[in-house]
Amino acid sequence: MTDSFLIEEERLDEAQPKILAIDDYVGERRSLGGVNIEPYSPVVGATVRGLRLRPGAVLEPELRRFVYDGLLRHGFLAFEPGTVDSEDFGSLVGLFGEARLMNTPYTPAANEGGGKVNTIDSKVKKTRMNFIWHVDQAFRMTPPRFTALFGKKVPPFGGDTLFSNATAAYDLLDPLLARYLETLTAVHDVETQGFLTLAYQDRDELAAQRAKQPPIEVPLIRVHPETGRKQIFVNELYTLRIVGLSRTASQSLIDLLLDLVKSPDVQARFRWEEGTALIWDNRTVQHRGVGDYGAGHRLLHRAVVQ
């Protein structure tokens, strides 16, 4: 063995895998008027305590801004049970923008929540697309800004939701590689994992739905419109290929980026409690449900803000 196999002391750090500069992420607990926002993990998510929204209540603009800033800063906010009742979920969502109804054959409208609320019900939903990492509606040019969920029925075990901070995933990239990736675009297609084929059995209906959602071309690395932070904008559910690269190079780069997004170093695993409401910034985080609850009943209400 020659000396060249030994790493000099000063090069030891360079020789190790890149880790996140955690100081950029560790959030302090912040408070305003008795409302506390506490980091759920240093990298993604926070819990909001002390906020009580009663039907028809209007938040002071300063408090509303505080909560909105918390969402931009942390990527998701979980509101402790008792913050809102399920009938009034819509008023919580309304703090962040105007809700839009997003029905699919497997996410029917809920008959409570103040309108524009869907259900994700393990007894009804046949597709398991929510168990694949994604950005909601990333097959559209303008995906929803925020998605909110309310825990109606939580299974006795399992059924967590995972969140990954796609900005932190970007920060794990080698800078030279990042610079190259920023020059590339990707095709996003709703059918990448067969989303429509599994949802629509009728051929004509399937063709009609397909025609409504042609593939789109989007940057591989995207800049958040409000925070200005760069992020990996590749997701497992909808990203089909990178434009202008061979199939092998395209798939290898997509896999590399997905590995970073899926890294536990940039994730939090959210355990549901009945009565918890949660909202995420769909322009910062990716998410997926965990299908480990067997025959347990899992029922979430859901609203999106465009």
Ligand SMILES: O=C(O)CCC(=O)C(=O)O
């Ligand atoms: O089932 C989950 O935990 C995630 C659901 C989901 O993907 C969504 O509501 O957009």
Ligand SMILES: [Fe+2]
């Ligand atoms: Fe989703």
